[in-house]
Amino acid sequence: MATIKDSVHDHIAVEGVAADLLDTPAVQRLRRLRQLGTVGLVYPSANHTRFEHSLGVYHLADAALSELGIAGARAERLRAAAILHDVGHTPFSHNIESLVARRTGRMHDEVDDLLDDGGIARALALHDIDPDAVADLIAGEGEFGQLISGELDVDRMDYLVRDAHHTGVPYGTIDAGRLIRELRFVDGRLVLAEGNVQTAESLLVARSLMNPVVYNHHVARISKATLRRASERLLETGETTAAELRRMDDAGLLVALRECPETAAFARRLDTRSLYKRAIWAELRDVPDDLLDADHGVLREREREIADRAGIGPDAVILDVPDRPRMSESTSRVVVNGEIRALESQSTLVTALRRASHEQWRLGVYAPEGKTEAVGRAAEATLGLDLDALVVDVRKGVNATLDEF
Numbered sequence: 001m002a003t004i005k006d007s008v009h010d011h012i013a014v015e016g017v018a019a020d021l022l023d024t025p026a027v028q029r030l031r032r033l034r035q036l037g038t039v040g041l042v043y044p045s046a047n048h049t050r051f052e053h054s055l056g057v058y059h060l061a062d063a064a065l066s067e068l069g070i071a072g073a074r075a076e077r078l079r080a081a082a083i084l085h086d087v088g089h090t091p092f093s094h095n096i097e098s099l100v101a102r103r104t105g106r107m108h109d110e111v112d113d114l115l116d117d118g119g120i121a122r123a124l125a126l127h128d129i130d131p132d133a134v135a136d137l138i139a140g141e142g143e144f145g146q147l148i149s150g151e152l153d154v155d156r157m158d159y160l161v162r163d164a165h166h167t168g169v170p171y172g173t174i175d176a177g178r179l180i181r182e183l184r185f186v187d188g189r190l191v192l193a194e195g196n197v198q199t200a201e202s203l204l205v206a207r208s209l210m211n212p213v214v215y216n217h218h219v220a221r222i223s224k225a226t227l228r229r230a231s232e233r234l235l236e237t238g239e240t241t242a243a244e245l246r247r248m249d250d251a252g253l254l255v256a257l258r259e260c261p262e263t264a265a266f267a268r269r270l271d272t273r274s275l276y277k278r279a280i281w282a283e284l285r286d287v288p289d290d291l292l293d294a295d296h297g298v299l300r301e302r303e304r305e306i307a308d309r310a311g312i313g314p315d316a317v318i319l320d321v322p323d324r325p326r327m328s329e330s331t332s333r334v335v336v337n338g339e340i341r342a343l344e345s346q347s348t349l350v351t352a353l354r355r356a357s358h359e360q361w362r363l364g365v366y367a368p369e370g371k372t373e374a375v376g377r378a379a380e381a382t383l384g385l386d387l388d389a390l391v392v393d394v395r396k397g398v399n400a401t402l403d404e405f
Contacts, residue, residue: 024119
């Protein structure tokens with residue numbers, strides 16, 4: 001057994017299969033992946049890693065298993081899934097995941113290929129654990145996969161608190177202890193026991209407050225888009241493959257970007273925080289549906305059209321269209337008057353926060369400083385936008401109150 005001092009959960013005791021997995025190369029690689037990718041360019045103390053987050057998820061999963069009375073081989077499989085749930089992450093966490101997934105067909109939670117050989121396979125075999133069963137749990141499949149990946153999963157419970165702690169932002173606070181104690185399996189579904197509507201709301205509120213302040217801060221968005229563009233160019237040069245890129249760590253990717261002539265300028269911008277600026281920062285209501293639903297190829301073509309119209313090189317324009325806002329926590333299940341109900345049917349806050357998420361959503365077009373006005377006007381015309389202002393941070397005249405819902 002190993003006891004590890006953690007900045008969030010204090011001392012974490014790691015034993016059994018988790019202890020054997022801890023020192024495998026695949027898990028140790030997580031020490032070199034920042035949990036929040038480029039958010040450190042906004043919050044300098046946001047340097048925590050996927051490794052410490054994985055320890056936190058293991059710790060909370062272990063506590064949940066005790067509360068739920070799950071023991072034996074089933075519990076060991078879940079502990080293995082908890083410590084391994086992030087081994088499929090690309091460098092800089094989610095920042096380039098979609099880029100790699102387009103070329104490999106694998107998202108970060110599709111890890112069956114990573115568990116079948118090497119140190120992980122040996123550690124699992126030592127404890128007579130089927131790698132495919134662990135991979136299924138990591139993907140959130142089956143009844144018990146909900147603990148690892150679902151609306152009430154221990155992954156979410158750890159990263160909200162950990163991200164808030166390391167950024168210094170006081171918005172990710174949740175009562176993880178109560179959440180763990182109140183978890184129940186009812187008819188194969190993971191729910192919160194009677195009297196916990198507010199407990200479920202706390203997850204929703206924490207995530208909703210962290211989104212605009214941390215995860216979707218405009219500098220985080222710009223740096224993330226810059227990293228994606230640089231990584232895509234690196235793959236286009238043939239200097240590396242998507243499969244190789246998937247297994248790099250943060251430092252390895254930055255070195256590759258610096259050493260490749262076609263990507264060195266992007267790497268320099270990231271290294272010196274000399275980032276593009278916002279030429280367009282547009283609200284959801286102003287963006288046509290066909291642009292929201294456009295695939296990657298179409299968006300790249302729009303970038304080239306914007307650059308041509310503005311009279312600048314194609315590398316000087318980055319179009320950043322996030323997914324439509326969604327709120328998976330709103331479907332968390334709670335027991336009310338003896339019945340299992342979705343949180344959204346019981347909480348006024350869900351409607352209010354869903355509206356807030358739509359109002360906080362922004363389409364971004366980024367360009368070098370000094371080119372933003374020309375690029376913004378070109379983008380407005382090219383994308384079919386009709387904007388009162390090219391950059392809108394806060395919507396004026398929002399006077400909604402909870403009694404409207």
